[in-house]
Amino acid sequence: MSSCRIDYQAAPDLLRDRVILVTGAGDGIGKVAAMSFARHGATVVLLGRTTSKLEKVYDEILAEGAPKPAIIPLNLEGATLKDYHDMAEALDKEFGRLDGILHNASLLGRITPFVQYNPELWEQVMQVNINGPIWMTQALIPVLEKSADASVVFTSSSVGRKGRAYWGAYSVSKFATEGFVELLADELEHLGTVRVNSLNPGGTRTAMRKSAYPGEDPLLLRTPEDIMPTYLWLMGPDSQGHSGEKFDAQPPKPSSGA
Numbered sequence: 001m002s003s004c005r006i007d008y009q010a011a012p013d014l015l016r017d018r019v020i021l022v023t024g025a026g027d028g029i030g031k032v033a034a035m036s037f038a039r040h041g042a043t044v045v046l047l048g049r050t051t052s053k054l055e056k057v058y059d060e061i062l063a064e065g066a067p068k069p070a071i072i073p074l075n076l077e078g079a080t081l082k083d084y085h086d087m088a089e090a091l092d093k094e095f096g097r098l099d100g101i102l103h104n105a106s107l108l109g110r111i112t113p114f115v116q117y118n119p120e121l122w123e124q125v126m127q128v129n130i131n132g133p134i135w136m137t138q139a140l141i142p143v144l145e146k147s148a149d150a151s152v153v154f155t156s157s158s159v160g161r162k163g164r165a166y167w168g169a170y171s172v173s174k175f176a177t178e179g180f181v182e183l184l185a186d187e188l189e190h191l192g193t194v195r196v197n198s199l200n201p202g203g204t205r206t207a208m209r210k211s212a213y214p215g216e217d218p219l220l221l222r223t224p225e226d227i228m229p230t231y232l233w234l235m236g237p238d239s240q241g242h243s244g245e246k247f248d249a250q251p252p253k254p255s256s257g258a
């Protein structure tokens with residue numbers, strides 16, 4: 001069976017009564033995913049490093065008449081274990097459970113030969129793309145366990161499944177993401193209520209893609225809106241029983257990257 005659900009038709013109330021955290025929710029794919037989850041009935045928790053962007057998404061969600069979201073301003077680069085535990089406590093207090101996490105925030109770093117890769121930048125990319133999401137997940141597991149049907153989705157990339165020259169820390173962070181998904185899915189299997197999967201959006205029209213491929217015509221790329229079916233499928237009950245798997249949000253293209 002294909003790992004892509006681009007033709008999935010989500011029921012309008014697919015995510016009703018679900019509480020879903022989206023990281024990097026202020027822009028790009030994360031913004032559109034948060035809006036799309038809210039439109040399908042979810043209460044979304046918008047996490048990101050630029051509060052003004054999160055507030056804009058918050059206002060847009062309210063203007064559409066979707067459930068009132070929440071905002072967590074947090075920069076994954078400097079976030080501490082205490083921040084993650086405080087966040088878990090606040091979510092538990094406010095909602096009593098968490099039904100989904102879309103780990104979406106990422107840094108591209110630089111596309112450059114490895115011999116020239118700046119070690120500080122390498123650490124920064126690993127912090128935002130893998131270490132932060134791992135410790136955030138550890139803090140949130142008890143809140144996820146309170147859900148009857150929780151879905152944790154980690155965002156991967158084509159270069160996290162096949163190494164590619166010059167993609168440096170970004171590629172390594174996405175390989176680590178794939179490994180962590182397998183490990184965590186296996187570890188949580190006994191619960192039967194928390195599934196963990198990886199999702200590769202494929203080349204998508206966003207600021208990150210533009211900085212990776214400045215010469216590319218963005219109009220040739222799918223938009224974040226176009227790739228939402230697989231995101232919705234993974235967050236909702238139709239993906240129950242799938243865990244530890246790799247999904248693609250669009251059929252692979254020869255030059256899909258970022």
Ligand SMILES: NC(=O)c1ccc[n+]([C@@H]2O[C@H](COP(=O)([O-])OP(=O)(O)OC[C@H]3O[C@@H](n4cnc5c(N)ncnc54)[C@H](OP(=O)(O)O)[C@@H]3O)[C@@H](O)[C@H]2O)c1
Binds near residue numbers: 050202
């Ligand atoms: N677009 C593609 O073609 C493509 C392909 C494969 C995989 N992906 C993956 O898809 C995901 C979304 O990518 P995108 O293209 O939508 O990227 P994007 O347009 O650059 O958006 C990334 C989001 O992450 C947030 N973010 C970055 N660093 C952060 C930090 N330190 N703390 C908190 N939030 C932070 C950004 O916040 P600010 O807005 O405040 O900067 C932004 O909202 C990423 O995981 C990326 O690796 C994208």
